Amino acid sequence: MLDATHENTLLIVEDDDALRDRLVRAMERRGYSVRVASSLSEAMSQADAGLPRYAIVDLRLQDGSGLSIIESLEKRDPNIRAIILTGYGNIPTAVAAARIGAIDYIAKPATADELVDALTRPRNEHAPAPTNPISPEDARKEHIAHVYHEMNENVTQTARSLDMHRRTLQRLLKRYRIV
Incomplete structure (x- = not known):
């Protein structure tokens, strides 16, 4: 059984300092207990210290691929809700992310509300089509x-x-x- 503090734990893995800081503030305002990492190695250390309930992972990191993090988290606990956030989206990596356990694959820029919706959406429910996509x-x-x-x-x-x-x-x- 998960304790109440574990229910809102979120690991943000992003090597862009400014974006990571904005995400941390936005997600903390939405009630998440946030831990951060800026690299693959830091993310693995954070996971070793305690598995989060949720994860937002950048696809491209300085020392590797965010897909490795998703795969590692999925192996440790298949119930972790992890999404890939990327400015370099393409179909092969989206398919790879889905195969290893990512629940969504979101292109940057994304709002904090879009990220929360993706993290909390039931597994069998699909993301809605965008109503006003970015021009x-x-x-x-x-x-x-x-x-x-x-x-x-x-x-x-x-x-x-x-x-x-x-x-x-x-x-x-x-x-x-x-x-």
Whole structure:
């Protein structure tokens, strides 16, 4: 039998510090007792210290794949409700995630409410179709902002990473009000 404190334990595995911090705050406001990890090795240490009831795991981590974490958690306790959160979604990894026990596969950016819905949805119930999916322009803006923050707000590095001319990036950052 699970104790009351275990019922709301959540492990967030995300190597983007800013996103991880936002997720922690949002999930704590929703009543979860949150533990964090920024790498595969940290996540395994957290799991060794005590299995969570829920997990939100980034697909791509600096030291490996989030799929390894999902697989390890699933082997330890098939009742853990774990989802993959990724900015690099594709069909093969979504299928792989489902096969090893992930209950959902969610593309970034996602709201905390979407994550809670995915974590708490009954196993036999499917996710509803999106009512207002993100527009391509908003997806582009989110991606540029994410890469810009990942590159420590360095315009030159961000432009190189996005394979974009530096001046074009500066105009977009200004238009999107990112800087």
